[in-house]
Amino acid sequence: MNSSRLYLRYVAASIRAQMQYPASFLMLSASQFIGTLIEFLGIWALFHRFGQVRGWTIGEIAVFYGVVHVSFAIADSISRGFDVFGPEFVKTGNFDRLLLRPRSTTLQLLGHELRLTRFGRLLQGVVVFAIGVRMVPIDWSIADVTLLLAAIAGGAALFVGIVILQATLAIWTVEGLEVANTLTYGGVQAAQYPLDIYERWFRDFLIFVVPIGCVAYLPVVKLLGRADSVGVPLWMLDVSPAFGLLFIAVSLCVWRLGVRHYMSTGS
Amino acid sequence: MIARVAPYLSVFRMRFLIMLQYRTAALAGFFTQCWWGIILVMVLAAFFHGARSHEPISFAQAVTYTWLGQAFLVLLPWTGDPDVGEMVRSGNVSYDRLRPLDTYFYWYVRAMAWMAARAVPRAALMFVTAGLIFPLIGLGAWRMRFPSSVAAGLLFTPALLSVVLLSSAMVMLINLTVVATVSDRGANTLATPIVIVLSGNLLPLPLFPDWMHRFLFLQPFAGLVDIPSRIYVGNLTGAVALAGLLQQVVWIGLLILLGHHLMLRAMRRLQVQGG
Numbered sequence: 001m002n003s004s005r006l007y008l009r010y011v012a013a014s015i016r017a018q019m020q021y022p023a024s025f026l027m028l029s030a031s032q033f034i035g036t037l038i039e040f041l042g043i044w045a046l047f048h049r050f051g052q053v054r055g056w057t058i059g060e061i062a063v064f065y066g067v068v069h070v071s072f073a074i075a076d077s078i079s080r081g082f083d084v085f086g087p088e089f090v091k092t093g094n095f096d097r098l099l100l101r102p103r104s105t106t107l108q109l110l111g112h113e114l115r116l117t118r119f120g121r122l123l124q125g126v127v128v129f130a131i132g133v134r135m136v137p138i139d140w141s142i143a144d145v146t147l148l149l150a151a152i153a154g155g156a157a158l159f160v161g162i163v164i165l166q167a168t169l170a171i172w173t174v175e176g177l178e179v180a181n182t183l184t185y186g187g188v189q190a191a192q193y194p195l196d197i198y199e200r201w202f203r204d205f206l207i208f209v210v211p212i213g214c215v216a217y218l219p220v221v222k223l224l225g226r227a228d229s230v231g232v233p234l235w236m237l238d239v240s241p242a243f244g245l246l247f248i249a250v251s252l253c254v255w256r257l258g259v260r261h262y263m264s265t266g267s
Numbered sequence: 268m269i270a271r272v273a274p275y276l277s278v279f280r281m282r283f284l285i286m287l288q289y290r291t292a293a294l295a296g297f298f299t300q301c302w303w304g305i306i307l308v309m310v311l312a313a314f315f316h317g318a319r320s321h322e323p324i325s326f327a328q329a330v331t332y333t334w335l336g337q338a339f340l341v342l343l344p345w346t347g348d349p350d351v352g353e354m355v356r357s358g359n360v361s362y363d364r365l366r367p368l369d370t371y372f373y374w375y376v377r378a379m380a381w382m383a384a385r386a387v388p389r390a391a392l393m394f395v396t397a398g399l400i401f402p403l404i405g406l407g408a409w410r411m412r413f414p415s416s417v418a419a420g421l422l423f424t425p426a427l428l429s430v431v432l433l434s435s436a437m438v439m440l441i442n443l444t445v446v447a448t449v450s451d452r453g454a455n456t457l458a459t460p461i462v463i464v465l466s467g468n469l470l471p472l473p474l475f476p477d478w479m480h481r482f483l484f485l486q487p488f489a490g491l492v493d494i495p496s497r498i499y500v501g502n503l504t505g506a507v508a509l510a511g512l513l514q515q516v517v518w519i520g521l522l523i524l525l526g527h528h529l530m531l532r533a534m535r536r537l538q539v540q541g542g
Contacts, residue, residue, distance in 0.1 A: 032456065034460070035457060035459065035461075038461065038464050039469065042464060042470040045474055045476065046310075046470065046474065048475075049322065050314045050315075053314050053316075053317065054313055054316065054317065179299060181299060182298070186299075186302050186306060189303070197309070197310070198313070
C-alpha cells in the first residue's frame with residue numbers, strides 16, 4: 001500500500017474514533033469557535049476606539065486574521081502526533097514501536113490523529129475572512145484565488161514545520177517544550193495584524209527567520225492591492241507562499257537528523 | 268482556631284515549596300510571556316500612534332498594565348488543578364474525602380499555593396526585565412513602570428492578594444465541572460478565552476467602548492487583572508480604587524459560597540472510578 005493510501009486509512013480510523021463521542025466533538029468544536037471569536041472582540045474594540053491602525057481598516061485586518069487562522073487551524077489539526085511527541089512518544093518509549101515499523105516516522109506521526117475539534121477555529125477564520133472581503137472589495141481573478149490557496153497551504157506547512165522542530169527538540173529534552181508556542185500561537189497572534197505596524201527587527205524576524213510573514217502578510221498585501229511598505233522585492237509577493245514549503249522541508253531534514261540521534265528512555 | 272487552620276497552612280506551604288522547584292518551567296514561561304508582552308505592546312503602540320483624542324487610559328499606563336498581566340499570568344484561572352483532574356480519573360479522590368478536613372477548603376488552599384508559587388519567580392523575572400533592563404537597552408517607551416504613587420503601591424498589595432483568592436475560587440468551580448464530567452477538556456477550552464478577554468489580559472478593559480465600562484468593571488473577571496493593574500498604574504484612584512477592592516472581596520465571597528455549596532452536592536453524588 002502506498003503512503004498516501006495508508007495515510008487516508010489512518011485519517012479514516014481517527015475520524016471514526018472521534019465520532020464515537022459525537023456530543024463531545026460538537027461541544028469542543030463549538031467552544032473552539034466561540035472561544036476564538038471572543039478573542040476577535042479585542043481587535044474590534046481597538047478599531048472601535050482608534051478607527052484605524054497605521055492606515056489599515058478593520059476589514060483589511062479581518063482578511064489578514066482569517067488567512068492566518070485558517071492556516072493554523074489546518075496545521076493544528078494534522079500535526080497532533082508531533083505536538084504530543086514529547087510526552088506521549090519519547091517519555092513513554094512508544095517511539096521505539098514506531099521505529100520498528102517499515103514506514104516513515106513522519107507518516108506514522110501525521111497519522112496519529114486528525115483533530116476534528118480544530119474545525120471550530122477553522123470555521124471562525126472563514127467567517128472573519130468572509131466579513132473582511134465583504135468590507136474590502138477585492139477584484140478576484142484566478143491568479144488571486146490561486147495565491148490565496150497557496151498562502152493557506154504554505155501557512156499550514158509552515159506551522160506544521162514549527163511543530164516538527166518542537167518535536168525534534170523533545171528527542172533531547174523528553175518533555176515537550178512549550179516555548180514553541182511562542183512561534184505557533186505567538187506567530188498567529190502577531191500575523192493577524194499587517195506586519196508593517198511592528199518594529200523593523202520583529203518584522204524582519206517574521207519574514208526572514210520564521211517566514212510567517214511570507215505566508216500571511218505578503219500574499220494578503222498583494223490580494224488587497226496595497227503598496228507594501230516593508231520593502232521586499234516585488235517578485236517575492238507572488239512566490240512568498242513557497243517559503244512555507246521550504247521551511248517544512250528544512251524542518252523534515254532536521255527531524256531526520258534528530259531521529260538518528262534518538263535514544264530510548266528505556267521505559 | 269489556630270488548630271483548625273494549621274493543617275490548611277501546612278498544605279499551602281508544602282504545595283508552594285513543591286511548585287517552586289520547577290525552575291525550567293518558570294524560565295520557559297517567563298520567556299513566553301516576554302514574547303507575548305512585546306507583541307501586545309507593539310500592537311498598542313501602533314494603535315496609539317494614530318490616536319487623536321484623549322483616551323481613558325494613557326499609552327504608558329496601558330503598557331505597564333499589559334506587563335502586569337503577563338507577569339502574573341499564572342495567577343489566572345486557565346484550567347482546573349491538574350492534580351484534582353488526575354485524582355478524579357484515578358479514583359484517588361476517595362482518599363481526600365477521608366481526610367478530617369473540609370475538602371473544598373483543602374483543594375482551595377492547594378490551588379492557591381499552586382498558582383502563587385508559580386507566579387513568584389515569573390513575576391520577579393518580569394519586573395527585572397521589563398522594568399529595569401528595558402530602559403537600558405533602548406526600549407524605555409515599552410517599559411513596565413513602578414507604581415504611580417505610594418498610595419497606589421499600598422493599595423496594589425491587597426488587590427494582588429485578592430487576585431489569588433478570587434482566582435482560586437474560580438479554579439475550584441472548574442475543578443467541580445471536572446468532578447462532574449470526569450474530563451477536564453470541555454471546561455478548560457471554554458474558560459481560557461473568557462478569562463483572557465474579560466480579565467483585561469488581552470486588551471486593557473478601559474480601551475473597550477465606553478458604554479461597556481460599567482459592565483466590565485462589575486463582572487468578576489475584572490478583579491483578576493484589570494482592577495489591580497489600574498490601581499497600580501494610577502488609573503483607578505481614591506474612592507473608585509476602594510470600590511474596586513470591594514468588588515473583588517464581594518466576588519470572592521460569592522464564588523466561595525457557590526463553590527462550597529456545589530461541592531457538597533457533587534460529593535454526595537460522587538462515584539469513585541476504578542478499583
